[in-house]
Amino acid sequence: MISDATKARFDKEVAKYPADQKQSAVMACLAIVQQEQGFVGADSERLVADYLGMAPIAVHEVTTFYNMYNQRPVARFKLNVCTNLPCQLREGQQTLHYIENKLGIKMGETTPDGLFTLQQSECLGACADSPVMLVNDRAMCSFMSEEKIDQLLDGLRAEVSKS
């Protein structure tokens, strides 16, 4: 089942393309699914496939090709730290290690409380802001010194424990 609110978001994307090219909206629809559910599972792929008139396998091809789609559930906050060369030259790698130590996990892992998943990422396109970290696909956090990482992660943790 796709909710009416989600359908409205899908329709806005579908409307951008010619009537016989609904498939073009698949990237956006999957990103919407991920924003609402945290990941893109096989069930969601089938629903999107039906909605856009695609074969489910064609949707799966998209989910598996693009790095940012989560094919299984991740923590409440997915942290992607860029370590590509421009960031490596400006403490990208150290930033990743600092978060590993702070959270007590290795990159690719999730904290036991399900709050943070930590991933190394390729170029985020914000090289001059290094060290940079993308949170939940949409929020780019720039100039992430150790102090700012503490502020961010501690702030998120406190916020979640409040609610």
Add this chain to the structure above:
Amino acid sequence: MSVQNILSQFQSTGIQTCFHGRHINPQIYAGLNGSNWSLKDYEARGGYAALRKVLGKDGGEGLTQDQVIATVKESALRGRGGAGFPTGLKWSFMPRQFPGQKYLVCNSDEGEPGTCKDRDILQFNPHIVIEGMAIAAYAMGISVGYNYIHGEIFAAYDRFEEALEEARAAGLLGANILGSNFSFELHAAHGFGAYICGEETALLESLEGKKGQPRFKPPFPASFGLYGKPTTINNTETFAAVPWIIRNGGQAYLECGKPNNGGTKIYSISGDVELPGNYEIPMGTPFSKLLELAGGVRGGRTLKAVIPGGSSSPVLPASIMMDCTMDYDSIAKAGSMLGSGAVIVMDDTRCMVKALQRLSYFYMHESCGQCTPCREGTGWLSRMVDRIETGHGKDSDMALLDNVAENIMGRTICALGDAAAMPVRAMIKHFRHEFEHHIAHKTCMVPAYV
């Protein structure tokens, strides 16, 4: 405080990268402050005057399609995405008389490591791209366009969508723009994490809702592009240059730069400089001046090497780089490429093997897997550089690295294969002794490396 509020505290404001006041005669970044991106502010800066001029809505007679293309040709504007192809010439390839649908696409899939200029254009001056695209669409008789934006810079995508809404509401996009008989619909699309989609035909595949694997060329997009229809694709910064050219003339733009290299160019400087950021300066400005604008080498250290045009461009040692001017021809003559204008600076504490190790891993990770030389070769390169860096290199690795790179070059559908091979060959050419030292001594010859 909500989660959104917490996250927003860490968002870049653009002060360090864009509003630092250290551009030279900027055209695209001129007068920006982060809060003046909207239509009203853009028009106050002279925005949409070029579109009005083209459509004859400024009291003038308007420009014909041929006149617009001739002006862009005269300007010597070259593609800002990396290839440096003359924009006016590309526009003239579009079969304007083609009776079916034609498309205009903006490539904002800015993922070439080191490059972050289009992000600041889209966030802080989105209407300049819309205006440039509308003029291009008019010149080529195109009625539908898409701007495909790098998925990782979602704030830029959201901002561009907002700007599109403003433009539509003001009659600057849609049917009968400004009361003329020219109509143009423009939409935003986004990627979701695939470097390869910066390649224009992979981008088209992605825009069609498929995995982004490049197409064999020919046919070129001008004859077989989006949905198989004639399509013109330009980079964000290329479109953003167009309004200034139309307002001031092709000759004036050319004179901002140097012959065959018209206008200003935005350079993204990253790595070992005091002030990383985007710098818009005239084409042909000496590299030494650009380095000075960026505050010089970090910590007062000595310049060792520069990757002048994004991670795919061959590295140049400091001695060669300091003699270059920042334009397509000078950098090409020095043996590299201006590429996207992403200048990655490395100081004398940097180990070139370690630098290449990270780049080679990237190309392996991002190879789309379609062509065997790239799919297999990027893995070979990455594993070999990795073992040299970690002290397990063999004497035979140097020849083998060169051999694998040679076997990738020119043997793949798209340029990603070349992009993976070129850094390897350039690193070996200019810094061979560092690789040999790693292999012979199982350790780095730059002990200060952090």
